[in-house]
Structures are given as structure tokens and as C-alpha cells.
Amino acid sequence: MPTRRGWGVLGLAMGLLLLWLLLGESEFLSVGALLAAAMALAFAWVRIADPSVPITRDVQPERVREGDDVVITLELTNPSPVPLLGITLVDSIRGVGSSTSHLARVPAHKRVRVPYRLTPRSRGVYRVGPVQVSVTDPLGLMIRSAVGGPVDTLIVYPRTEVLEGYPVVRGRDPSIQASRPEFSARGGEDFFTIREYRHGDDLRRVHWPTTARRDELMIRQFETPWQSRGLLILDTRAGVHDPDGFESAVRGAASAYLHLERAGFELDALIGSDHIRSQDPDPTNRVLEALAAVQPNTGLDLRAVVARLRRRFIGGALVVVTGEVDEQLGQGVSTLGPDFGTVLLLSASTVPIGLLPSIRTPMAAATCLPGETWAGTWQRLKGRAWQSV
Incomplete structure (x- = not known):
């Protein structure tokens, strides 16, 4: 396909040939034929310099958190007998945009590596690729493009904060004084x-x-003695969140999950209606991937979801992260709460949690207001429902 310059040269050649036909001046014929020959040679060049070349992509790392850098390296091999000139590589990242790289020349039968840096600002599961490769002739008259290369996945986890303190739940030994709690099994099983x-x-x-x-x-x-269990619920109902509040709730859920999981809790997670069990393979990455991809749900019936979990947990900590607290959430917490020794309610909202008449389960609650941190919100609950170690 002609470039902008090529269209200009082609139009000029046709105009000169037309003038030669009308006026009979041989100079018009000579220049017009020369320009037409240049276009023909340019066409032949890009036919030989095939842009459908082998391309690979290396994404490092494939899983990052919001704001972390990712280095993506494209490797292009030129198997043709002529150099590739004026190469443009456009690597698309769905939902983010694209990265454009320019190479002046790739010699015949040679390989080049083209790295670029990406800093994702929003969590999500992003599709990277394919790559559009364009080549031109030495005069820049013709261009030829092809799409190739693999499609990779980049997972951007929500940003997390460091929290302090652990829930006092049935199964912990409060007499043990340590810099952090120990949750390993120390014997057989106790009747509960x-x-x-x-x-x-x-x-x-x-x-x-x-x-x-x-x-x-x-x-x-x-x-099992000294073994703490828990369930983290992220309320994804669209009606209780505004856009900023939802993102804050996702970050709060990720922070709480990692904090408790690293402390040794056997922690299940309910992300919307997706139940991820602590016994599942690689549960931590599964939870973080679910939090990376989760979106507000307009059809979620929280009461029906939590009803399926009734009596699956005996003792332990229930951590619920939501937006504005409403009647449906209150009924859900009241349904599950009696199964747990500790209930924590965390709200990402512009309005502090007020009276909760629909919740009949003893619990500790706090709101992360706009501009506040989850570390500070978590700390405000210290002493209400757990000990800090």
C-alpha cells in the first residue's frame, strides 16, 4: 500500500503521463516513467521484505500491583534475504492503549530485541498483543503491514497496605507472647x-x-488447637458502591486477605459469588487474580450467596468489606455471624457507619473514608475485636 509520500509520487507520475499524452513533450514521459518505475520497485521491495516475521514477547513480571513497572521485550527475527527498513512495531494492550517502537533497519537473517516499559495504573487482567509490524521501502513510498506474535496476559493486582494486629479467634492460644502469632498444629483434635x-x-x-x-x-x-480460620467477603453489589469507593473496597479486601493469610490463617475468600477455599491449589494467587478482575455486580443477591455458606465455618474470623451498609448486608452478616468467633465489618464509603439495627451479631465496624488509609482504618478497630501483637 502506498504511503502518503507514495500517493503523492503516484499522483505526480500519472499527471506527467497525462500531460505527455496531451502535449506530446517527451520530458513529461521521461519523468513520469521514472516515477512510475520507482513505485514499481518500491512495491517489489515490500513484497520481498515480508513483515509476517516471527515475533516473541517476554513480559516481566507477568503479575504486578498497581503502579509497579513492567518490562515487555519484543524479539523480531528477519528471515528474508533483504533487510527490513523503516520498521514500526505497534504492541496493543487492551484496555490501556498501545506501545509504538521504530526501527531503522533489521539486517537479513538477523534478530533484534525491542524492550519497552509499562506502568499500569489500574488493576485488571490485560490482554497484551498481537503485534502489528509495518515495513517500508528505502524511499518510503510503499508500506506493508502484518499482525503476528502471541497474545499474553498481564495481571495487575490491586494495591495493598501493611496492616497491624490480628483477630482473637477461637483456636488461638492467648497465653503465647510472641512478635507474631503462631498457628501451626500442636497436637490432635479437640471436641468443639x-x-x-x-x-x-x-x-x-x-x-x-x-x-x-x-x-x-x-x-x-x-x-485443631491453635489453628485460626477465617472467611473474607468482598461485597461487589453495584448499588452500595460508587466507582472510587469500589476500588478502595477491593484494595481493602486485598490488604486484609494478605495480612491474615501471611499470619497463618486458613482463610477462604468470597469475591462476589466466587468462593475460593484455602484448600484450593495456590489460593493466594487465585484470590488476587479474582480481585484484579472483579467488577461491580448489578445482579448479585448477597443473602442467597452467604446462605450457602451457613454452618460451613465453626469459629474463626469473619471479615466483610463493603460500601454503604444496607439491609441486605445486615441480613447476610446476621446469617453468618453466629458461626464465627469474631466479626469485622469494613466499609469504603463517604458516610461513616451508623446504627446497624438489622445486624444482630456482635461485631466491630469501621469506615475508610475518602483520603484515609486502610492501615489507619484497621488500626482504629484495635482493642475492639482483637489483640495487637
Whole structure:
């Protein structure tokens, strides 16, 4: 395809040939033919210099947090017998834009590497590629383009903050004084309570006297000493968040999850309706990837989601991150709260949490207002529901 310069040369050649036909001046014919020949040679050049060349891409690292730098390196190989001239590489990043790189020349049968730096400002799962490669002839009259190379994925995790303090939950030994809590198992299992049978429970733990009395299978619930458990819920309902508040809630959920998970909690996460269990393979990366991709949900019924988790947790900490607290959230917390020893409610909103008549479960609550940090919000709860270590 002609470039802008090529269209000009082609138009001039056609005009000179037309003047030769009208006026019969041989000079018009000579110059017009010379320009037409240049266009023909340029066309032949770009036909030989095929831009459909092998391209690879290296993304380092493939998982980053908001504001971190990513180095993307494109490697282009020229297998053709002629040099590639005037090369333009356009690498697209869906949802962000594109990166354009220019190379003056790639010799025949040679390989070049083109690095560029990207600083993603927003969390998300981004598709990187494919690459559009364009080459021109030495005079810049013709251009030829092709799309190639792989499509890679860049995952941008939400930004997190360092939090201090840990919930005091059933299973921790408050007599141990250390710089951080220890949650390793130190023995067998302790009898904790009796509960209803659930599909998959070990039938050897059926408590037959209670089963006979209640006429339904009842299971002895055991608890491993010194082992803290928890569930983190991110309320993704669109109606309780504004755009900035939703992003703040996602960062708060990520900060709380990493803080507790690194402390040794067996922590499940409910991101909207996506339940990620602590026993799942690589749960930390799964949770962070879910938080990178999560968007406000206009059709989420929080009450129905949490009802499915009823009595799956006995003891431990429930951490709920939301926007404005409403009746549906209150009913959800009241449904799950009795299963936990500690309930923490964190709100990312422009309005502080007021009276919560719909929540009948003892809990500690705090709001992260615009301009505040989650570290400060978490710290304000210190002493209400947990000890700081």
C-alpha cells in the first residue's frame, strides 16, 4: 500500500503521463516513467521484505500491583534475504492503549530485541498483543503491514497496605507472647461442638445419642488447637458502591486477605459469588487474580450467596468489606455471624457507619473514608475485636 509520500509520487507520475499524452513533450514521459518505475520497485521491495516475521514477547513480571513497572521485550527475527527498513512495531494492550517502537533497519537473517516499559495504573487482567509490524521501502513510498506474535496476559493486582494486629479467634492460644502469632498444629483434635450432618462428612464422627434424640444425623465437630480460620467477603453489589469507593473496597479486601493469610490463617475468600477455599491449589494467587478482575455486580443477591455458606465455618474470623451498609448486608452478616468467633465489618464509603439495627451479631465496624488509609482504618478497630501483637 502506498504511503502518503507514495500517493503523492503516484499522483505526480500519472499527471506527467497525462500531460505527455496531451502535449506530446517527451520530458513529461521521461519523468513520469521514472516515477512510475520507482513505485514499481518500491512495491517489489515490500513484497520481498515480508513483515509476517516471527515475533516473541517476554513480559516481566507477568503479575504486578498497581503502579509497579513492567518490562515487555519484543524479539523480531528477519528471515528474508533483504533487510527490513523503516520498521514500526505497534504492541496493543487492551484496555490501556498501545506501545509504538521504530526501527531503522533489521539486517537479513538477523534478530533484534525491542524492550519497552509499562506502568499500569489500574488493576485488571490485560490482554497484551498481537503485534502489528509495518515495513517500508528505502524511499518510503510503499508500506506493508502484518499482525503476528502471541497474545499474553498481564495481571495487575490491586494495591495493598501493611496492616497491624490480628483477630482473637477461637483456636488461638492467648497465653503465647510472641512478635507474631503462631498457628501451626500442636497436637490432635479437640471436641468443639455438635452440628448437623453435611454431604461429605466422615460418618465415623456421627454422634449417635444426639442423632437418635433429634431424628437426624448429627456430627461431632472437632477443632485443631491453635489453628485460626477465617472467611473474607468482598461485597461487589453495584448499588452500595460508587466507582472510587469500589476500588478502595477491593484494595481493602486485598490488604486484609494478605495480612491474615501471611499470619497463618486458613482463610477462604468470597469475591462476589466466587468462593475460593484455602484448600484450593495456590489460593493466594487465585484470590488476587479474582480481585484484579472483579467488577461491580448489578445482579448479585448477597443473602442467597452467604446462605450457602451457613454452618460451613465453626469459629474463626469473619471479615466483610463493603460500601454503604444496607439491609441486605445486615441480613447476610446476621446469617453468618453466629458461626464465627469474631466479626469485622469494613466499609469504603463517604458516610461513616451508623446504627446497624438489622445486624444482630456482635461485631466491630469501621469506615475508610475518602483520603484515609486502610492501615489507619484497621488500626482504629484495635482493642475492639482483637489483640495487637
